[in-house]
Amino acid sequence: MVRKILWVMSLCIWAQIVFAxxxxxxxxxxxxxxxxxxxxxxxxxxxxxxxxxxxxxxxxxxxxxxxxxxxxxxxxxxxxxxxxxxxxxxxxxxxxxxxxxxxxxxxxxxxxxxxxxxxxxxxxxxxxxxSAPVTAKPQQNTVVMDESHSQRDRDIIVAIDAGHGGHDPGSVGPAGTYEKHITLSIAKKLEAMVNAEPGMRAIMTRSGDYYISPNQRPEIARQKKADLLISIHADAFSQPQPKGGSVWVLSMRRADTELGRWLEKSERHSELLGGAAEVINDKSSERYLTETILGLSMDHSMATSHDLGNKVVEELKQVTSLHKKRPQAASFAVLTAPDIPSILVEVGFISNPQEEKNLNWAKHRERLANAMFSATKRYFKQVPPDGTLWASMRSSNRTHKVKSGESLSLLAQRYNVKVSSLKAANNLNSDVVRIGQVLSIPST
CATH class of the missing domain: 2.60.40.3500 (Immunoglobulin-like)
Incomplete structure (x- = not known):
């Protein structure tokens, strides 16, 4: 009997070790x-x-x-x-x-x-x-030549940032959709649209499924001398009900913190200030002037971000519902380049089953990309960066304030230009003009 008990106990211990x-x-x-x-x-x-x-x-x-x-x-x-x-x-x-x-x-x-x-x-x-990181090969046609080597004015450079990537999948939808795949798909569609537009050029912070830290993303945009950074994300919440897109810009609190951080890195002043660095040395007596110039640069970037953000919201509401009807401010690391206008676009809630389904639809992703592209194009048509082809075209254009009884066809005859050229120069989708509207008259 004792032998039998011991045998059973041994068997139990063996099984416990094996299975546990x-x-x-x-x-x-x-x-x-x-x-x-x-x-x-x-x-x-x-x-x-x-x-x-x-x-x-x-x-x-x-x-x-x-x-x-x-x-x-x-x-x-x-x-x-x-x-x-x-x-x-x-x-x-x-x-x-x-x-x-x-x-x-x-x-x-x-x-x-x-x-x-x-x-x-x-x-x-x-x-x-x-131990020997592979340096990414520079994208063709993304390096802007200086004026002495360029046959025309430079392109407007748009940095496109697909959120997350690699071991960071971002948010995951109820059906298992990864945010990182959605953002990269939209980013590539936006890249194609920008590159197809004369006078504009896109660069990607990531072009594949790999990880880049949030702080490194604006650095990539700066290295490529970008005029704008658009970061693409998909929202998520613990409940499935929230839905809609939104646009985010940098909050003032984060901006002040970032400005202080940049100022502490005195060796970076020359990179941030460009030509101004030639007359400003990193001496304690000149720190105030440096801080003032950087502050003005960030103020301009944030104002531009708000203006562009409003235009993106206007375009997004024609494609999807909005979670926020105006740009929101937050301390996202990807928005912290002090000299580059930057916005973060949440294309919808991937945690919402219907929006997850929409985001998996290629046509919907294309419409989202087109909304961002249209807003970007509208903004730069109004205020093209100095030294760009668009700035050169705008400076050579005349303007006309529409009066009662005038139409596009009448103005086209008066200035000896095509109606299609007038519409393209003013980003018009129809032949309708309103009294008081200021039109750019392209050169013949």
Missing amino acids: AQNNIDGLRIWPSTDSTRVVFDMSGAPEFSYFTLKNPHRLVIDLPRTSDKAKLKTADKTGSLVKRVRYSTPKNKQSARIVIELNRAATPSIFAMAPTHPYGHRLVVDLKD
Whole structure:
């Protein structure tokens, strides 16, 4: 009897060890970016781990005790230039798994476990900081030549920022739609529209599914000498009812903070001030003048952002419902370039089932992109940046204030121009003009 009891107890203990401690690898995802790569293992339970690195060739070895190595380590994602492949190796014992990440060059690993957060379960996250980051190739036709080498005035540069990306999916809709995919799709449509417009050129902060920090995004726009930054996002809430688009600009509180931060970095003054830096040195006695110029620059950028934001709201309401009927102010890091007008456009609530469905419709995404493009075009037609082709065209144009009894066809005859040219120069969608309206008369 005693022997039988001991046998049963042993069996129970053995079963408890086997079933309670066994973990499984449910999936593998890899997200490369410009300076690092994130490898994520989806786990059935909280992972235990240890790791070490090897050279010749470079490898990262991860040991997972009490974990099965039966799952296939396959990924549909592009591994990038740093990670060569991910495979199993001989484990310490039969109850463990050993994973080897083969690398094309040295990398600094950072490994940590993450608890379940919707839509993911337990995860083991491996961040690999690249020892030789791959510099992104400059986009063709995006570098603006100086006047001595250019055959015409420069393009208006519009920086388009697709929110989130890579290991940061953004908000996730009820049907599993990732915000990062929606924003990139709209951004690419907007890019195509801008590039098709003579005198305008688009640059993207990201053109694929990889992560860029919010603070780095306005830096990319500054490096490309952008005249405007448009950041595209999709809203979300804990309840499914909220819906509609909105436009956001930088709040004054964040602006003051950012201004102070920029001023502390005295070595950046020359970049921010452009030609003015030649007559302003970074001396304590001249700090006030520097602060004044930067303050004026930010005031101008914020005023421009509000003006453009209102135009985007006007265009968006023709495409989708609005959550906010006027631009809102908030402290988003992506809006903090002191010398570039910047807006953030929330194209809808991805947490709303109907809006998630709309955002998955390519035609709706195209309409959203067109709304942003139309507003941008309207704004720059009115106030084109100095030195641009549009500014040159506007300066050579004459103006006419419409009087009673005048029409487009009559004005076209008077100034010897085509009706279509008049409409294009004034961004008119019909032949109707109103008394008192000031029209730009293009050169013949």
